[in-house]
Amino acid sequence: MEKAIKKYWPIFLLPTLLAxxxxxxxxxxxxxxxxxxxxTTVRDATFIGISNYATAIGDATFSHAFWYNxxxxxxxxxxxxxxxxxxxxxxxxxxxxxxxxxxxxxxxxLIGGIVLGYIWQILLNCVLTILERPLLALDATAGxxxxxxxxxxxxxxxxxxxxxxxxxxxxxxxxxxxEIDGATKWQTxxxxxxxxxxxxxxxxxxxxxxxxxxxxxxxxxxxxxxxxHQSELLAYNIYYTFYGRSGxxxxxxxxxxxxxxxxxxxxxxxxxxxxxxxxxVQQ
Amino acid sequence: xxxxxxxxxxxxxxxxxxISVIYMYPIFMVLMNSLKVESAIxxxxxxxxxxxxxxxxxxxxxxxxxxxxxxxxxxxxVFITVTSVCAILIFCSMFAWYITRVxxxxxxxxxxxxxxxxxxxxxxxxxxxxxxxxxLKLNTPWVLWVIYLGFxxxxxxxxxxxxxxxxxxxxxxxxMIDGCNPLQxxxxxxxPLLRPTMISVAILEAMWIWNDxxxxxxxxxxxxxxxxxxxxxxxxxxxxxxxxxxxxxxIMLAILPIIIIYLIGQKYIIKGVVAGAVKG
Numbered sequence: 090m091e092k093a094i095k096k097y098w099p100i101f102l103l104p105t106l107l108a109x110x111x112x113x114x115x116x117x118x119x120x121x122x123x124x125x126x127x128x129t130t131v132r133d134a135t136f137i138g139i140s141n142y143a144t145a146i147g148d149a150t151f152s153h154a155f156w157y158n159x160x161x162x163x164x165x166x167x168x169x170x171x172x173x174x175x176x177x178x179x180x181x182x183x184x185x186x187x188x189x190x191x192x193x194x195x196x197x198x199l200i201g202g203i204v205l206g207y208i209w210q211i212l213l214n215c216v217l218t219i220l221e222r223p224l225l226a227l228d229a230t231a232g233x234x235x236x237x238x239x240x241x242x243x244x245x246x247x248x249x250x251x252x253x254x255x256x257x258x259x260x261x262x263x264x265x266x267x268e269i270d271g272a273t274k275w276q277t278x279x280x281x282x283x284x285x286x287x288x289x290x291x292x293x294x295x296x297x298x299x300x301x302x303x304x305x306x307x308x309x310x311x312x313x314x315x316x317x318h319q320s321e322l323l324a325y326n327i328y329y330t331f332y333g334r335s336g337x338x339x340x341x342x343x344x345x346x347x348x349x350x351x352x353x354x355x356x357x358x359x360x361x362x363x364x365x366x367x368x369x370v371q372q
Numbered sequence: 373x374x375x376x377x378x379x380x381x382x383x384x385x386x387x388x389x390x391i392s393v394i395y396m397y398p399i400f401m402v403l404m405n406s407l408k409v410e411s412a413i414x415x416x417x418x419x420x421x422x423x424x425x426x427x428x429x430x431x432x433x434x435x436x437x438x439x440x441x442x443x444x445x446x447x448x449x450v451f452i453t454v455t456s457v458c459a460i461l462i463f464c465s466m467f468a469w470y471i472t473r474v475x476x477x478x479x480x481x482x483x484x485x486x487x488x489x490x491x492x493x494x495x496x497x498x499x500x501x502x503x504x505x506x507x508l509k510l511n512t513p514w515v516l517w518v519i520y521l522g523f524x525x526x527x528x529x530x531x532x533x534x535x536x537x538x539x540x541x542x543x544x545x546x547x548m549i550d551g552c553n554p555l556q557x558x559x560x561x562x563x564p565l566l567r568p569t570m571i572s573v574a575i576l577e578a579m580w581i582w583n584d585x586x587x588x589x590x591x592x593x594x595x596x597x598x599x600x601x602x603x604x605x606x607x608x609x610x611x612x613x614x615x616x617x618x619x620x621x622x623i624m625l626a627i628l629p630i631i632i633i634y635l636i637g638q639k640y641i642i643k644g645v646v647a648g649a650v651k652g
Contacts, residue, residue, distance in 0.1 A: 090545050091474050097554045101470035104463040105525055106482075111508065112522015113489045116500035123500065131503045179388060184381045186388075192638060193392045199630045199641075201583025203601045204623055207608065208398050211405070215418035224415065242398070247645065254646045292649055303493050306585050310605070327495045328586070344499065351496040358491045 124344040129337050141345035144338070150318040151346055154326035161233065161322065162301040165240045169297050170290070172241055173248030178278075180249070181256045191253075195246035206310020209239045213311075225312055229319035232312040236320070239307055244300065248293045255289030256282065288365075295361040302354055323350050399627065406432050406620035413616040432621035440618050442625055445603040448513045452588070452599065453581045456520035457574050460528050463521060465570065468532030469562055473541070483533060489526035494586060497523075502590040513597050516588065520581055528573050531648065535569040536562075568643075575637075575644035582630070600626045 094101070119131060124141055128134035145151055176194055180187050197205070213235045214224050225232050259282060267277045305324040308314070314321040314329060321329065327350060330343035404421060405413050412426035422428075436442045471479040501519070505511050510518050539562075547557045585601040592599075598606060604626065607619045634641060 090541070090548050093548060094470060094473055094554045098470065098474075100555060101466045101558075102482075105467035105521065105529070108459075108463070108518050108522035109485075109489075109525050110522070111504060111510070112501065112519050113492075113497065113525070114485070116497035116504055117489075117492065119500040119504075120497050131500060179384055182381070182384070183377075184384045184388065186385060190388050190392055191642075192635070193395055195642065196631065196634060197395075199579060199583075199634055200627055201585065201601050203583075203585045203605050204626055207604065207619075207623060208402055211415075211418050212398055212401060214415045218416040219419075242395070247649075250642055250645055251649050296649060299491075305495070306583075306601075310608075324493065324495050328498075331499060340499065347493075347496045347498075351492055354493050355488075355491055 120344060121348060123341065124348045125341075126344075127338060127341045129340060137341070141341040142349070144342050145345040145349065148330075148342070148346075150321065151323075151326055151330075153318065154321045154323050157233070157320070158302065158322045161236065161304075162298055165237050165244075165301045166294060166297045168237060168241050169244045169248055170293055172245040173293065174252050174286075174290075176245060176249045177252035177256055181253055191249070194249055197243045198247045200243070202304075202306025203310045205239060205243055206307045209235060209242075210311050213238075226315040229316060232315070232320035236304075236308065236311055239311060240301065240304070243307075244297060248297065251289050251293055251296075252286070255286045259285045291361075291364055295357070298357060299354065299361075302357065323353075402620055402623050402627075406617070406624045408432075408617065408620075410615065410617045413620070428617065432617040433625070435615075435618040436621040436625060440603070440607075440622065441598065442600075442603065442622055445598045445600045446625075446629075448597055449582060449599045449601075452513050452516050452520070453578055456517040456524070456581050457578050459517045459521045460524055460577050461570055461574060464525050464528035464573075465532050465563070465566055466558065467525070468529045468536060469558060471529075472533050472536045473544075483529070486526045486529040486533075489523070490530060494523075498586065498590055501587075505591045511591050511593065513592065513599075516591065519587070519591065520577075523587070524577055524580070527648075528577060531573050531576075532566070532569060535566065539565060569647070571640050572644035572647040575641050576648045 123131070123134055125136055125138060126134035126141075127137050176190075180190055200208075210225060213231070217224055217228075217231060222228070222231070225235055263281055263285070264277060267281045272280065303324060304322055305328065308320070308322045308325045309328070312320040314325055318326070318329075323346075327343055327346045330339055330346060401418060405418060407428055407430075408422045408426045409428040409431075412420075412422070420426075467482075471482050501523070505519055510516065544557050544561055547561050548554070552560065583601060584599075585605065588597075588599045589602055589605070592602070594602060594606060600622075604619070604622055607615070607622065
């Protein structure tokens with residue numbers, strides 16, 4: 090059968106392969122090469138070695154964006170997962186209107202990042218005005234917590250869905266057995282449900298971590314990096330280096346930052362892959 | 373015991389209702405403001421309900437549709453999403469079938485490349501991809517699906533492969549022995565089996581493409597073609613005073629189709645999300 094299919098490769102492989110070359114493989118290779126160049130367009134590149142990387146790492150806004158992003162990843166990951174798990178626990182118990190609540194909590198997930206960012210900018214600015222505090226564009230701390238709240242609003246529903254699927258796959262007999270043995274509600278949760286949920290927790294943790302690392306639209310729409318690059322995440326910092334600064338050196342530096350960013354994300358994903366594989370062996 | 377449990381259930385229902393109302397408030401706030409006159413919308417008064425003096429009726433919506441070009445944006449967004457998703461479903465499922473059924477080094481390398489492309493952040497290729505699109509004249513909404521097919525192939529191929537590995541080859545072999553060529557086998561035997569996965573992939577890709585902002589902004593000419601995300605960003609980015617009224621109406625109009633589709637196809641969307649999360 091393999092031989093017969095092989096003859097048809099132009100029909101099966103070629104369309105996606107061509108698009109994949111245009112849309113990913115060639116731009117990726119060019120991108121890696123250009124990170125070692127000085128350029129304003131793809132054609133006028135001159136090779137200058139690793140000086141782009143040196144400038145990128147020395148750039149104060151970039152290292153600030155990195156630490157700001159790390160803090161954001163930690164806080165948002167914890168908040169989103171605790172929120173999602175709590176809602177999932179309540180909605181898997183016997184309460185009225187479960188499906189309606191599920192619908193409500195999941196809905197923000199479908200709204201695009203730009204729209205979300207503006208909705209929350211208007212809302213948070215109004216709250217800040219009432220509290221007589223500086224607006225989002227003037228206060229990086231408010232910008233940080235604003236982004237955390239926004240991400241919770243958007244992502245809790247998504248994680249809730251995954252946690253509900255995980256909770257429903259725990260056999261009832263296991264929980265009944267624990268209850269008969271005299272376990273309290275908290276004991277049942279920590280000793281029975283939580284260990285059984287570990288696969289879902291791994292998935293959700295890594296989804297939130299990569300989402301928060303790659304975040305762009307929401308960051309741009311909510312604060313746009315203001316004040317003075319103080320609320321920039323990595324993705325927005327790279328975008329700004331490319332398109333917000335004038336001078337022929339910045340594109341190369343931006344591309345070098347993008348390569349570093351890409352490496353960080355790839356490493357996180359490899360760790361994830363390894364951890365999920367280990368989990369599969371244990372089961 | 374049971375009485376207590378029932379009382380607790382009712383308590384949780386009430387708590388969840390309150391949280392749900394708070395959860396929906398941001399959308400309600402936009403709706404409220406989209407019905408106000410321009411002068412009544414400011415940072416400090418966004419929470420005020422429209423009064424008789426500030427109520428503007430549907431004027432903002434008329435403005436958004438009439439002069440701001442919302443309908444054109446809606447058309448481009450729908451067109452790009454539909455063509456891209458269709459292309460991804462057809463071509464990526466064929467690609468995935470080939471690389472799961474033919475075992476060579478090349479197909480293995482292609483599979484790994486697809487998995488790798490899922491991880492790479494868009495910022496890595498944004499500049500080179502947009503110049504590539506310019507060179508190949510792929511910078512119009514009519515052919516933007518080629519770019520989405522290329523950049524979105526990873527997730528789709530990965531999910532299709534995950535499903536196909538679990539399908540026994542016996543049926544396909546039988547149909548080949550009965551004289552079907554691979555193309556007939558694919559369309560008559562494999563494709564019908566793929567339907568649930570197709571729905572999941574379609575939903576995940578559509579959610580991404582519909583809301584995508586950066587890719588169309590960098591590739592399309594913003595003065596000629598604006599998707600909905602681009603239109604809203606264009607509102608804010610343009611110099612001078614931002615017209616808040618029409619902007620609120622635009623946000624409302626942008627959310628509305630998504631909510632309607634969600635309420636109709638909720639079951640499939642949630643299933644798709646779970647499938648995507650577990651595989652991805």
